Amino acid sequence: FELGTAALQLAVQAALQPGDEVLVPSLTYVASFQAISAAGAIPVACEVREADALLDLADAAQRITPRTRALMPVHYASYSGDLDAVHEFAQRHRLRVIADAAHAFGCTHRGRKIGSFGDVSCFSFDGIKNITCGEGGAVVSADAELIAKVRDLRMLGVERDTEKRYQRQRSWEFEVAEQGWRYH
Ligand SMILES: *Cc1c(COP(=O)(O)O)cnc(C)c1O
Numbered sequence: 383f384e385l386g387t388a389a390l391q392l393a394v395q396a397a398l399q400p401g402d403e404v405l406v407p408s409l410t411y412v413a414s415f416q417a418i419s420a421a422g423a424i425p426v427a428c429e430v431r432e433a434d435a436l437l438d439l440a441d442a443a444q445r446i447t448p449r450t451r452a453l454m455p456v457h458y459a460s461y462s463g464d465l466d467a468v469h470e471f472a473q474r475h476r477l478r479v480i481a482d483a484a485h486a487f488g489c490t491h492r493g494r495k496i497g498s499f500g501d502v503s504c505f506s507f508d509g510i511k512n513i514t515c516g517e518g519g520a521v522v523s524a525d526a527e528l529i530a531k532v533r534d535l536r537m538l539g540v541e542r543d544t545e546k547r548y549q550r551q552r553s554w555e556f557e558v559a560e561q562g563w564r565y566h
Contacts, residue, residue: 385506385517386413386505386507386508386511386518387417387420388563388565389504389506389520390413390417390454390480390482390504391417391420391563392421392532392536392563392565393480393504393528393532394417394418394423394480396528396531396535397452397480397528398421398451398452399422399451401422401423401424401449402450403424403425403426403449403450403451404423404424404425404426404451404452404454404480405426405428405442405445405446405450405452405454405477406425406426406427406428406437407430407436407454407455407458408427408428408429408430409458410456410482411484413482413484415427426445426450428441428442434461434463435458435459436457436458436461436462436463437453437455437456437463437468439467439468439471442471443471451478452478453468453478453480454479454481454482455482456484457481457484458485460485460486460512462491462496465491469501472501478501478502479500479501479502480501480502481500483496483497484504484505484506484508484519485512487506488513489512501523502521502522502523502528504519505519506518507519507520535560535563536564536565536566537564538558538563539558539561540556540558540562541557543556
């Protein structure tokens with residue numbers, strides 16, 4: 383995709399429904415919030431911990447409502463903190479974890495690469511990030527259904543057109559189930 387912001391937006395749209403609430407730390411770039419709202423979901427700002435500036439789960443717990451569906455931890459300054467606690471929290475409250483890993487490409491957590499475990503991770507390859515391609519972003523997940531949906535959403539929602547284009551084909555009959563985007 384063109385941008386880390388686009389990656390986050392598509393991950394939220396693929397995983398959630400409009401009106402769903404997403405817990406997000408208040409110390410982050412504005413892109414985390416705007417990606418959530420662009421997907422029709424509602425960002426809910428949470429406190430960060432004084433010790434490491436990451437999402438405060440105790441504060442986040444108090445902001446859970448019946449519409450809360452996801453958590454967006456931000457690996458601020460490449461630091462992922464206690465991700466095990468984040469995933470435990472998400473499991474306990476039945477939330478998806480859509481990580482804003484814009485600062486964390488190539489970083490590890492307990493010896494494992496960010497993006498190789500957990501639910502969904504989104505990277506940015508903007509000019510000021512760990513590595514860059516000018517502008518760029520990526521969604522990483524083991525959830526094949528979610529990734530298939532992200533692929534469709536980045537090609538105007540045309541079902542399975544992304545795969546065809548990489549095989550030098552195109553759809554001539556378009557199946558479009560929802561709002562998509564033209565992201566690269
Ligand atoms: C840079 C950044 C983004 C968005 O990345 P872009 O590629 O610039 O769209 C998202 N979240 C955080 C925390 C960032 O620093």
